Amino acid sequence: MRYKEYVSYRSEIAQLEEILSEIPDDRFIEKIGFESRLETARKAIEGIAPLPSPVYAKILFRGKPVIDTHAISASFATKATSKFTEVHSMIAASLSDNLRYMGPIPYKQKNDLLLTGIAVGSFGFEFEIPRLENESMLEELNFSELTMEKILQLFQLAADGSDDDIADLMTEIHPRVLKNSTDFLSYLSSQDAWFSLGFKQYTFRYESVTHLEQSIQRLKEDNIREFEKEFEGELQGILPGSRTFEFRLMDKQIIKGKVGSDIEDIDVFNRDFLYKAAKIHLHVVQYGTSKPRYSLRSVGDLVLA
Amino acid sequence: MIPEWDRNNVLPPIFPGEKGYSEKRSPYKADLLLFVETFATSQKRIEILSGLLDYRSAFHQLNVMKGFQWLDGSFMDNVEITEERPPNDIDVVTFLHIPNNEAQKEFFANHRHLFIPEETKKRFFCRCLSICTWTAINALGCEMDFLLV
Numbered sequence A: 001m002r003y004k005e006y007v008s009y010r011s012e013i014a015q016l017e018e019i020l021s022e023i024p025d026d027r028f029i030e031k032i033g034f035e036s037r038l039e040t041a042r043k044a045i046e047g048i049a050p051l052p053s054p055v056y057a058k059i060l061f062r063g064k065p066v067i068d069t070h071a072i073s074a075s076f077a078t079k080a081t082s083k084f085t086e087v088h089s090m091i092a093a094s095l096s097d098n099l100r101y102m103g104p105i106p107y108k109q110k111n112d113l114l115l116t117g118i119a120v121g122s123f124g125f126e127f128e129i130p131r132l133e134n135e136s137m138l139e140e141l142n143f144s145e146l147t148m149e150k151i152l153q154l155f156q157l158a159a160d161g162s163d164d165d166i167a168d169l170m171t172e173i174h175p176r177v178l179k180n181s182t183d184f185l186s187y188l189s190s191q192d193a194w195f196s197l198g199f200k201q202y203t204f205r206y207e208s209v210t211h212l213e214q215s216i217q218r219l220k221e222d223n224i225r226e227f228e229k230e231f232e233g234e235l236q237g238i239l240p241g242s243r244t245f246e247f248r249l250m251d252k253q254i255i256k257g258k259v260g261s262d263i264e265d266i267d268v269f270n271r272d273f274l275y276k277a278a279k280i281h282l283h284v285v286q287y288g289t290s291k292p293r294y295s296l297r298s299v300g301d302l303v304l305a
Numbered sequence B: 001m002i003p004e005w006d007r008n009n010v011l012p013p014i015f016p017g018e019k020g021y022s023e024k025r026s027p028y029k030a031d032l033l034l035f036v037e038t039f040a041t042s043q044k045r046i047e048i049l050s051g052l053l054d055y056r057s058a059f060h061q062l063n064v065m066k067g068f069q070w071l072d073g074s075f076m077d078n079v080e081i082t083e084e085r086p087p088n089d090i091d092v093v094t095f096l097h098i099p100n101n102e103a104q105k106e107f108f109a110n111h112r113h114l115f116i117p118e119e120t121k122k123r124f125f126c127r128c129l130s131i132c133t134w135t136a137i138n139a140l141g142c143e144m145d146f147l148l149v
Helices: A003-022 A028-044 A074-095 A143-160 A163-172 A175-190 A209-219 A267-273 B032-039 B043-061 B104-110 B117-124
Strands: A055-063 A114-120 A123-129 A193-199 A202-205 A224-239 A244-249 A254-259 A277-287 A293-296 A302-304 B028-030 B067-072 B090-096 B126-133 B144-148
Touching (some): A003 A028, A028 B117, A055 A074, A055 A114, A074 A123, A074 A143, A074 A175, A143 A209, A163 A277, A175 A193, A267 A302, B043 B126
Antiparallel strands (some): A055 A123, A193 A202, A224 A244, A244 A254, A277 A293, A277 A302, B028 B144, B067 B090
């Protein structure tokens, strides 16, 4: 049962109980209808555990395809919303370490946003953030909410953050996400449109299409340098939860990086390479003028010296 | 007068063409003949309307001559379009004056088939949502007329 339906029943029950309490006992016939309805409402939610309140996100579009609060181009709205939901699915897959460099987006349907209404303000849409079935209701932030926060963070940093901020975020999300996000922004730019995104107490807003285009420039592939580099030293360890590694170089400098999501068994590194002289082949990503970010993409990229 | 369904396939809240503060608004007062003529548009609807007439007739036989009814539910919408199905029943709220000053409890006990929603639905295709006795019905002085919600 959807949350709104459950709350509606609870509200109806409370109202009916109040009405019945005000009808004198001798007004027997008048009570019957209300009592019958009360019984129906109680039965409808019998045995149903209290549901968590759903969380919503709101995207508002502005620019050429939007006519005040009156209307929005149907073809634009369809395409823009579709690209936005794809960004969401991709970030969700990336955060759960399921996103590969190519191929379909895993669990796309499970992470799909639910379009629940029109958002007022300019013209846009309201999305309900889905809660996965096995997610604990006691968790402060569910997975889909975390995904939406990352989306907000991505666009906010792309617009106003430093290169290092973006580089930090890029260590958490898959490079495919960046391309996807740029596609979404580029489409909006091509339609002379921009948007704002609201979620819980957070709101991010592009002020103009020029502002949006600045983000595209920052996220463009030619602002990102990617290359391979080999180092010699010793593996200090890999943390299983965060999949972060530390590698001490010959000059005692420590390189920190991430183990790529394509590597399923990371224990092998701690088992076979810990504190042993080794050569490590790393994928390096440098965003703008930020510090380089390192990732270990294959088991074979770490060999004993 | 009963307005036509609007573009949302429901009765409009205010009569078309009227100003927002007009009194020609829902619930629309209508007499039986007009109501039947307007909504007897399919076999299923005719069946439900016959049930409603039988329901009202049952009250008349008990000498209930003063009151009115609100009618609502999917019967009052163009549910054939919105949900691609015929209506199943009609929702009814009845305001009536119990004759002979009978006590409510006795009146109910003697005629419960007119007051229990499951019973009225089964017998008359009328989902009896509520029945209200109306001691001040003389103020309107109306017979068993009814209003549309």
